[in-house]
Amino acid sequence: MAGKAEEPVNEQAVATIYGNMRADINQVYSKITELEMEVSEHSLVINAIKPLDQSRRCYRMIGGVLVERTIKEVLPAVQHNKEGLEMVIARLNEALEKKKKELADFEAKYKIRIKKGDEVKDDGSKKEGSAQGVLVGPAGAAEQN
Incomplete structure (x- = not known):
């Protein structure tokens, strides 16, 4: 963000800012991937316990502690967590698009071309x-x- 306030003075500064922007984008990509895996796991749990008897015992890990509950108590919590994760993923996707646009603008401004290995x-x-x-x-x- 400091790159926006002042113009880079040389090619090395431009390359550093560009590298930082690409690193930020990669971090967002990896976080989105990680959260999508968690959503997938939540879906598997929901699909596994939904058809079962609601009074049946199940166990849930809360802060590293395994707690005994019933499916009736656990299912809504797991569904709520899944919805929350999906909302976070949506916000991260918006942030990713914004960062990609900033990167494209930066590339155009400084005429950056990437050599393919x-x-x-x-x-x-x-x-x-x-x-x-x-x-x-x-x-x-x-x-x-």
């Missing part, structure tokens, strides 16, 4: 492939004689 590797493999073709050619010709 794959492009460099592809060029190297093409050279290796042509070198291997040259080695295979004479070996194949020697076998035919």
Whole structure:
């Protein structure tokens, strides 16, 4: 956020700010993924206990302590937690879109282009492939004689 208040003075400062912006986006992505896994787990629990008798005993982990309750008590709490997680994910997705837009604006402002690592590797493999073709050619010709 400090990058908005003052203009970067050199390429290194721009690169640092850009790297920080990308790191922020990656953190939000990983948090969204983590929360989506928790929502999935909540759904599995809900689907598993919903058809069961409401007076049946079940156990719930609360702050590292396993507590005995009934399905009637636990099911609404698990559903409420799942809804809360889904709301947090929605807010994180909004924040992610905002950060991606800021990053795109920053890239446009400073004309940032990313070199793909794959492009460099592809060029190297093409050279290796042509070198291997040259080695295979004479070996194949020697076998035919």
